[in-house]
Amino acid sequence: MARIIPNRKFRNLSIGICCLVAIAIGCCWGCQKTVASSSSGSTSQSVTLVISGDTAGWIVPCGCTSAQSGGLLRRATLVGNAGKTESTIVADVGGAASGISDYHRTKFESILRGELAMGLAAHNLGQSELALGPEVLKEIMTELYVPFLSANTLDSSGAKICPSAITVTCDGATYLLIGVVDPSFATPDVRVSDPKEAILKTIETLRLPEWEGIFVLAYCPQEKLMELASQLPEVDAIVGGPTGQTLSPQKKGATIVCSATNKGKFVVQLNRKEVASGWQATVVEVDASLQDQPMQVSNLNDFRRRLADADFPAGSTAVGHFNSTGAEGDLHYSGNDSCLKCHVRDREHWTTTKHAHAWESLKPNQSHVDPFCQQCHTTGYAQSGGFQTISSSLSMVNVGCESCHGPSSLHVAEPARRTPWLARDQCLICHDRENSPNFKYDEYWATIVHGVKIESSAAASGKKVEVQ
Numbered sequence: 255m256a257r258i259i260p261n262r263k264f265r266n267l268s269i270g271i272c273c274l275v276a277i278a279i280g281c282c283w284g285c286q287k288t289v290a291s292s293s294s295g296s297t298s299q300s301v302t303l304v305i306s307g308d309t310a311g312w313i314v315p316c317g318c319t320s321a322q323s324g325g326l327l328r329r330a331t332l333v334g335n336a337g338k339t340e341s342t343i344v345a346d347v348g349g350a351a352s353g354i355s356d357y358h359r360t361k362f363e364s365i366l367r368g369e370l371a372m373g374l375a376a377h378n379l380g381q382s383e384l385a386l387g388p389e390v391l392k393e394i395m396t397e398l399y400v401p402f403l404s405a406n407t408l409d410s411s412g413a414k415i416c417p418s419a420i421t422v423t424c425d426g427a428t429y430l431l432i433g434v435v436d437p438s439f440a441t442p443d444v445r446v447s448d449p450k451e452a453i454l455k456t457i458e459t460l461r462l463p464e465w466e467g468i469f470v471l472a473y474c475p476q477e478k479l480m481e482l483a484s485q486l487p488e489v490d491a492i493v494g495g496p497t498g499q500t501l502s503p504q505k506k507g508a509t510i511v512c513s514a515t516n517k518g519k520f521v522v523q524l525n526r527k528e529v530a531s532g533w534q535a536t537v538v539e540v541d542a543s544l545q546d547q548p549m550q551v552s553n554l555n556d557f558r559r560r561l562a563d564a565d566f567p568a569g570s571t572a573v574g575h576f577n578s579t580g581a582e583g584d585l586h587y588s589g590n591d592s593c594l595k596c597h598v599r600d601r602e603h604w605t606t607t608k609h610a611h612a613w614e615s616l617k618p619n620q621s622h623v624d625p626f627c628q629q630c631h632t633t634g635y636a637q638s639g640g641f642q643t644i645s646s647s648l649s650m651v652n653v654g655c656e657s658c659h660g661p662s663s664l665h666v667a668e669p670a671r672r673t674p675w676l677a678r679d680q681c682l683i684c685h686d687r688e689n690s691p692n693f694k695y696d697e698y699w700a701t702i703v704h705g706v707k708i709e710s711s712a713a714a715s716g717k718k719v720e721v722q
Contacts, residue, residue, distance in 0.1 A: 300339075300340040300341065300425075300526070300527050301340060301341045301342070301343065301424050301425070301427065301429070301466075301467075301525070301526060302336045302340055302341070302342050302343070302523055302524065302525045303342070303343045303344075303345065303429075303469065303522075303523065303524040303525075304332065304333050304336055304342055304343070304344050304345075304521055304522075304523055305344075305345045305346065305347060305469075305471070305493045305514055305521060305522045305523075305524070306329060306345075306346045306347070306369075306514050306518055306521045306522075307346060307347030307348065307349055307380075307471075307473075307493070307494070307495050307513065307514040307515050307518075307522075308347070308348075308349040308350075308380070308495055308496060308514070308515040308516060308517065308518065309326075309346070309349065309350040309365055309517065309518035310349060310350070310351075310352050310382070310517045310518070311350070311351060311352025311353070311358065311361050311362070311365070311626075312324055312325065312352075312517045312518050313325065313326055313361065313364060313365055313368065313553075313554055313557060314326070314327060314554060316626070316627070316688065316689050317619065317621065318689040318690055319689070319690060319691055319692060321541075321542045322542070323519040323520075323539055323540055323541045323542070324517050324518045324519040324540050325518065325540065325546075326365065326368035326369070326372075326518075326550045326553070326554075327546035327547055327550040327551060327554065328540045328541070328542075328544035328545070328546065328547075329372070329518065329521065329540050329544075329550075330368070330371065330372050330547035330549065330550045331544045331545050331546070331547045332521065332538065332540060332544055333372045333373070334547065336523065337373075341424035341425050342373070343375050343422050343424065343429065343431075344369070344372050344373050344374050344375055345374070345375050345376045345377070345378075345431055345469075345471060345493075346369060346374065346376070346377045346378065346471070347378050347380065347471045347472070347473055347493055347494060347495045347513075347514060348377070348378040348379055348380020348381070348382070348383055348433070348435065348471065348473040348495055349380035349381060349382050349383075349473060349495050349496060349515075350362060350365050350366070350369075350377070350380070350382065350383065351365075351382035351383055351385070351386060352382065353382075353385075353572050353573070354385050354386055354387075354572070355566075355570055355571055355572045356564070356566065356570065357561075357564075357566045357570070357571040357572070357573070357625055358571075358572065359386065359390065360557070360560055360561065360564065361557065362382075362386070362394075363394060363398065364553060364554075364556070364557035364560070366394065366398055366400050367398065367553050367556075368550050368553045368554075369400075370398065370399075370400065371549050371550065371553060374400070374401060375401060375420060375422050375431065376401050376402075376403050376420045376422075376431045376433065376471065377400055377401060377402050377403070378402075378403055378404060378433030378434070378435070378471035378472075378473055379391070379402060379403070379404040379407060379415070379416065379433060379435055379473070380435055380439070380473035380495050380496070381435070381439040381473060381495075381496065383402075384407065384435065384439055384440070384441055384444045384446075385441060387441070387443050387444075388409040388410075388415045388443055388444060391415055391416065392415070392416075395416060401417075401420055402415070402416040402417070402433075403416055403417050403418060403419060403420055403431065403432070403433035403471075404416055404417075404418065404433045404434065404435060405418035405419060405432050405433055405434050405449075405452040405453060405455070405456045406434045406435065406437075406446055406447040406448065406449050406451075406452035407435060407444055407445065407446055407447075408444070408445045408447075409443060409444060409445075410442070410443050410444070410445070412445070415444070418432065418433070418452070418456045419431060419432045419433070419456050419460060421460070427466035427467075428462065428465060428466055429465065429466055429467040429468070429469065430457070430460065430465050430467070430468045430469070431469050431470075431471060432452075432453055432456050432457070432468070432469070432470050432471070433470075433471045433472075433473075434449035434452055434453060434470065434471070434472050434473070434474070435449070435472075435473040435474070436449065436472075436473065436474040436475060436478055437449075438475075439473070449472060449474065449478070449482060450482060450485055450486065453470055453482075453486060453489070454486075454488075457488055467490045467491075467524075467526070467533065468488060468489050468490050469489070469490060469491050469492075469493065469524070470482070470486070470489050470491070470492040470493070471493055472492050472493070472494050472495065473494070473495035473496065474494055474495060474496075475496060475497065476494070476497040476498075476501060476513070479492055479494040479497070479501070479511050479513065480506060480511060482511075483506035483507070483509040483510075483511035484506040484507060484509075486509055487507050487508045487509060489509050490509065490510065490524075490533050491509065491510040491511070491512070491524055491533060491535060492509060492510070492511045492512075493511075493512060493513060493514060493522050493524075494511070494512070494513035494515075495513065495515060496515060497513040497515050498515065498516070499515065499516060500512075500513055500514060500515055500516060500520045500537045501513035501515075501537075502537060503522070503535035503536065503537065510524070510533060510535045512535050512537060514537065518540065519539060519540055520537050520538065520539055520540065521537075521538050521540060522535060522536070522537055522538075523535070523536050523537075523538050555620070558620045558621070558623050558624065561623040561624055561625075562620075562623040565623075565643045565644050565645055566625055566643070567642055567643050568625065568628070568629075568635050568636035568640075568641055568642050568643065568647075569636045569642070571625040571636070573625050573626050573629055584663065584664060585638075585661045585663055585664055585674065586637070586638035586639035586640075586661050586663045587633060587634035587637055587638065587639035587640040587650070587656050587661045587662070587663070588639060588656070588661070588662045588663050588666050589633070589639070589649055589650060589654070589656075590604075590633075590649075590654045590655055590656075591649075592662060592666045593655045593656075593662065596669065597655070599704070600655075600704045600705065601655075603704045604654075604655065604702075604704070607701060607702050608701075609652065609653035609654075609657070609702060610652055610653075611652065612630075612631040612632075612651075612652045612653045613631050613632065613651035613652045614652075615631070616631055622644070623644065628641065630653075630683075630684040630689065631651065631652070631653065632647070632650055632651050632652070632653075633650045633651075633652065633653065633654035633655075633656050633657045634650060634656060634657075634661065637661065638661070639661065639663065640656075640661075653684075656673075657680065658675065658677040658680045659673035659674075659675055659677055660673045660674035660675035661673075661674065678699065681693075681695065681698065681699070685698065
């Protein structure tokens with residue numbers, strides 16, 4: 255197998271049982287010829303494409319509850335299971351990154367390493383990839399040898415960012431994968447042309463006597479996917495990106511259209527057992543019945559080692575959306591010890607709750623080094639006086655008093671001033687649908703509420719006291 259690498263010599267890379275070739279149409283790398291690929295010589299036409307999309311930074315599910323779907327560890331097992339019986343082609347529609355900070359780039363690169371370990375044939379540029387910018391993408395291609403593709407993107411100078419398409423040879427049959435992204439995802443550094451025109455130009459330029467299959471990876475909204483499918487009878491299937499929920503396979507004329515999305519929880523499988531039977535598409539959930547693949551476990555552990563070494567400052571990670579209402583002006587976080595002097599009983603009760611051990615709950619799998627997890631298992635993440643780094647802020651780990659009552663500096667200085675937040679309104683910030691799908695407000699609240707005796711006494715005397 256050979257593929258084009260920018261500014262590098264061709265290298266032989268073994269991925270699965272397919273041979274692939276990158277086609278850089280009009281590419282600035284000066285590699286514009288199709289590289290001949292080897293063939294196994296077999297005449298079998300049985301092949302399965304496994305196509306993921308919108309991973310959105312989720313190497314693994316957050317792990318806050320059981321039976322969560324998604325993750326590279328299970329996806330690799332699914333790919334391996336498909337490869338036991340027939341040739342497989344692994345591709346991604348795009349949307350794998352979750353931000354542009356150094357932390358998000360580290361995570362994105364680990365996702366790409368995981369995909370490469372599965373035998374990745376093509377990774378289309380989606381919205382989150384374009385947001386990183388052409389220079390970062392070219393650096394990643396050079397360093398990791400990632401087979402990015404995009405037929406309709408140029409950098410600000412008008413140069414191609416990556417190949418337009420990739421051909422894959424399996425058992426003597428040749429397949430074409432083309433990548434496009436919706437023009438609405440263009441950035442100041444990336445120009446995006448019309449997807450349909452780019453697809454047709456690519457097919458025309460790479461005209462072969464016979465393709466066994468032409469597939470488009472299209473990071474486009476649902477209505478654009480439908481429009482493309484209805485206008486491109488030349489294409490066997492279009493697999494899309496950010497449709498919110500997965501799009502069940504359907505046909506627009508002769509072309510199958512579907513999507514794999516939602517944080518990598520689903521993949522699309524395209525299969526053709528025999529030429530006469532035509533292509534069949536199914537959406538498959540990457541669920542908890544799939545075992546963790548050992549190589550992906552190693553990749554996850556390596557990612558967490560990188561995070562431990564970096565110890566990214568909370569303010570630099572751009573993941574503080576759970577605690578977006580932070581300290582302002584003279585208001586800042588003071589820490590649990592500042593509450594102990596006046597709230598001894600409440601502190602004693604807090605130590606019996608899971609909130610008091612939230613940080614320790616992350617340590618068994620080393621996820622405490624991940625800023626995404628830190629934000630809900632620390633107090634005042636990225637806020638003034640709150641958690642900043644593991645090395646500097648261990649006094650602010652766990653879900654402390656101020657996680658629910660708010661930054662307390664003014665209350666500490668003047669106890670008559672109430673803390674700024676109503677505690678019961680803070681629960682759903684972290685106990686959301688993704689992290690805590692079985693959350694039952696009344697049941698959970700009963701385990702952590704305090705000050706109840708004070709409230710009851712006040713009610714008996716006719717006074718109105720609201721527990722925060």
